[in-house]
Amino acid sequence: MSRPLSVLGFQLRPVAYDPTGTLDRFEGYANMARREFPDSDLYLFPELYLTGEDPFTLDPPKDFIREVAQEVPGPLTDRVGKIAAKVRRWIVAGSVFERAGSEVYNTALVFSPEGDLVTTYRKLFPWQPFEASTPGDAPPPVFDIPGAGRAGLMICYDGWFPEVARGLALRGAEVILHPTLTSTPDREEELVLARANAIVNQCYVVNINMGGTIGGGRSTAVDPEGRVLYTAGTGEALLPEVLDLERAADVRARGSRGLTSPLRHFREGPAAVMQPYDELREGRDLEGGSPSDRS
Numbered sequence: 001m002s003r004p005l006s007v008l009g010f011q012l013r014p015v016a017y018d019p020t021g022t023l024d025r026f027e028g029y030a031n032m033a034r035r036e037f038p039d040s041d042l043y044l045f046p047e048l049y050l051t052g053e054d055p056f057t058l059d060p061p062k063d064f065i066r067e068v069a070q071e072v073p074g075p076l077t078d079r080v081g082k083i084a085a086k087v088r089r090w091i092v093a094g095s096v097f098e099r100a101g102s103e104v105y106n107t108a109l110v111f112s113p114e115g116d117l118v119t120t121y122r123k124l125f126p127w128q129p130f131e132a133s134t135p136g137d138a139p140p141p142v143f144d145i146p147g148a149g150r151a152g153l154m155i156c157y158d159g160w161f162p163e164v165a166r167g168l169a170l171r172g173a174e175v176i177l178h179p180t181l182t183s184t185p186d187r188e189e190e191l192v193l194a195r196a197n198a199i200v201n202q203c204y205v206v207n208i209n210m211g212g213t214i215g216g217g218r219s220t221a222v223d224p225e226g227r228v229l230y231t232a233g234t235g236e237a238l239l240p241e242v243l244d245l246e247r248a249a250d251v252r253a254r255g256s257r258g259l260t261s262p263l264r265h266f267r268e269g270p271a272a273v274m275q276p277y278d279e280l281r282e283g284r285d286l287e288g289g290s291p292s293d294r295s
Contacts, residue, residue, distance in 0.1 A: 010208065011046070019051055050093060068097055084113060093108075093110075121154075124161075208239070212235060226256075
C-alpha cells in the first residue's frame, strides 16, 4: 500500500531586508499554491526566507540579525499558523532568526494544517564564520504526518555532517526536509551530499534553496536509492513532487536495488563503529591524545 506525500517546494527570493513585505509575499504564494496545486500536502520554503535575508546587498542594514530576530512562539508564528490553517496544508516555513534571551538562533518552523506550531529546530551547524547565529543544542526533530509517514528536518550546512541525517533516519524519518540558503559555488557539493544522504539513509531528501539572484537555486529532490527526482534551475520556481513514503520502508526492508542495507547494518554494527565519537566526548582525538596537546 502506498503512502503518498505531495511536497511543493518554493524556490523563491524574499523582499530584500523587508520581513513584512516578505511575509505578505509568503501568504500570497501560499494562497496561490492552494488554488493552483490543490493536491499538494506540504509546502517547503527556503532557509531564512521570512527574514528577508539578502547576501548580495551592497550596503546591508547593521545589526540586522538581532533587529529581525523573533520570539518563538510569537507574533510571527501566530500569523504563519493562521496562513497554514487557512490553506489547510502542512507548512515548513524555512527558518527565521529566533531571539531567546541574549542568543539568536537560526530556527526552522513546522506548522500543521490546523495552524499549530508542531515543532521547531535550532540549526546545529551555523556556517561559520559567515553565519553569526548560536548553534542549537538539541537533535533535529522528526514529526509524523498522518496517512503518510515520518519526516525529519535539518537546515542547510547541517547536510554536510552525515551524523545529522543519520540521526534523523535512526529516529524513523522517511523523508528529510532540508531548507537551504546557498548562494556560493559549493552548491555543486550540496547536490552530491543530498544524494549521499538519501543513499546511505535510504530515505527521500528534499532540499529547497532560494532562487533568483539571492540564492543559487538548483533545489533538488532525491529518492531513497539516490535517484534524482528533479534539480531546478537558478531562478524562482515552484517544484511539486509526489513522494511515496512506503518506498522508503520497502528499500530499507529489501535493500537498495534489492542488495544493500546500510541503515540496518549500521544499527546492527559493532560497537567499534562508535568508538571515535566516544573518544571525542571524552576529550581525546582519534589518536588517543588530548586535542589541547597539539601544537
